[in-house]
Amino acid sequence: MDTIPTLTAKEQRTIFLRLIKYAKPHKKKIAFAFSLLLLTTIGDVLGPIIIKIFIDDYLTPGKFPYGPLVGLAASYLLILLINVLISYFQLLKFQEIALKIIQQLRVDVFTKVQSLGMRYFDKTPAGSIVSRVTNDTEAIKDMFVSVLVSFIQGSFLLTGIFIAMFALNTRLAFFCLFILPVIFMIMKLYRKYSAVFYQDLRERLSQLNAKLSESLQGMAIIQVFRQEKRLREEFGDINTKHYLAGMKNIKVDGLLLRPAIDLVYVAALIVVLSYFGVTSFNQPIEIGVLYAFVNYLDRFFEPVNQIMMRLSMFQQAIIASSRVFKLLDEEELSPGQNVDKPSKETISAGEVTFDNVSFSYDGRKDVLKKISFTARPGETVALVGHTGSGKSSIINLLMRFYEFERGDIKIDGQSIKAYPMEELRAKMGLVLQDPFLFFGTVRDNIKLYDEGMKDKEVEEAARFVQASSFIEKLPDQYGHAVVERGSTFSSGQRQLIAFARTVARKPKILVLDEATANIDTETEDSIQEALSSMRKGRTTIAIAHRLSTIQDADLILVLHQGEIVERGSHQELLVQKGIYHKMYLLQNGLVEGMEDAISNT
DSSP: OOOOOOOOHHHHHHHHHHHHGGGGGGHHHHHHHHHHHHHHHHHHHHHHHHHHHIIIIIOOTTOOOHHHHHHHHHHHHHHHHHHHHHHHHHHHHHHHHHHHHHHHHHHHHHHHHHHBOHHHHHHSOHHHHHHIIIIIHHHHHHIIIIIHHHHHHHHHHHHHHHHHHHHHOHHHHHHHTTHHHHHHHHHHHHHHHHHHHHHHHHHHHHHHHHHHHHHHHTHHHHHHTTOHHHHHHHHHHHHHHHHHHHHHHHHHHHHHSHHHHHHHHHHHHHHHHHHHHHHTTTSOOOHHHHHHHHHHHHHHHHHHHHHHHHHHHHHHHHHHHHHHHHHHTOOOBOOOOOSSSOOOOOOSSOOEEEEEEEEESSSSSEEEEEEEEEEOTTOEEEEEESTTSSHHHHHHHHTTSSOOOEEEEEETTEEGGGSOHHHHHHHEEEEOSSOOOOSEEHHHHHHTTOTTSOHHHHHHHHHHTTOHHHHTTSTTGGGOEEOGGGTTSOHHHHHHHHHHHHHTTOOSEEEEESTTTTSOHHHHHHHHHHHHHHHTTSEEEEEOSSGGGSTTOSEEEEEETTEEEEEEOHHHHHHHTSHHHHHHHHHHTOOGGGHHHHHTO
């Protein structure tokens, strides 16, 4: 079994203190809840004292003083009723505070995830991130809702009980103090071993989520290539490790939680009864005091048992918190504006210049080497090349998905690092080969919840890219429901909606990543006409695998192993008889003997 790093006691304390900081905005509500908790504790302590008074002072054969007894009974019942009422409001207030804290924590985690760079998502399984945002924050919620309330309530009650015990019999109360170091020793022992097992358990749960997420996303491939058995075995292996980690936790819980505390309770009870038994040889004992001590011991160990049972939840929450805070502390952020040289200008023309740009994903091997070119407004620059030649990397850098350090990319003469991300995103439109549709309606997917965009603009954009022809045939037209990832639409229909989404924003720079790959030939002809209109006055950078789609490009860049090896128009590149010429012949199924005829056309 692969080892899981564990948390030291110091790291656990640091995590707990950081978690408590989330309670600061709720200080007034917490103070009010504590005051209610104090009142319920006083009520719990007063109950046995009233019964002690009744036994020692009024429980006399043949006598029944109505006044004092009715007063004691009424006081006892009144305390019980008030305690129930206050306990309700106290628990309600603590629950409200806990849920508010977790609500804020989840917002912080989700916000952080949105700010992370693509490098982080490249190396972290999606299921693992989902597990931190859902399962781990849920474990933290359980700590605030159940654990801390039990700890605080138990601490208040234990303090009140010891005060009452000292008030009744100081010597016996001192004898009972031996309970505390024994309980603390059990707690320390439990934390030592459970921290290791819970860390293992949370990691295995995260791996289960990651494997499940990967399997669901790739189900078609799994079934086509008959990978069900392999995936079952991999999932079963992780599930077995999760089971073994869970069993270790159960064994520790079974030994060091209630059974160990019950043993201490029996020892304490023996001490109390032995004390009263020895004392009875020399002097009469007060039965009420005996009852009160036994009752207090019982009340003392109930919250201790509750605390110990909650200790497992606390340990889980600390481990879960460490995983959540690790995500919150992640430094692999998405590229942002250069604060040292910020630009207040807006993108007006949209001229794009790559100036000697080199880039590496892993810091060792360059995937782009000294890339330089300029795309002017109204021009189309096409990127072609074999798989892995660096086409998508150029797009990734232009869209600021990744940070680069060597060379520069400029828009209208300003480095893209100087522009605010909002300006870049507003002025650049991206259409991917595999478009993503959100759950909602067709209109929502074109508007992307832009409240400033009118329905008329949505419909105009759809007509512009020839998407209106199929949208208007849908049962609810633009209000037609889109399920997750738009799976009820064909690839071509999803692509057309993505085109309409981009056109509706009227970008200055248009970025196409083989955007017509999933569209049939007839629709592609219409799209090409629409793209010709879109390109007027706009800078267009297009990745193309089918060379027939970019023959009218103003500049074609041929990439090979991260370098631009050829550049020119379609006709110019055919004349050069280089890589582009070979790709063209290959795609058109032409034999080598026809090269001269092709190059002279």
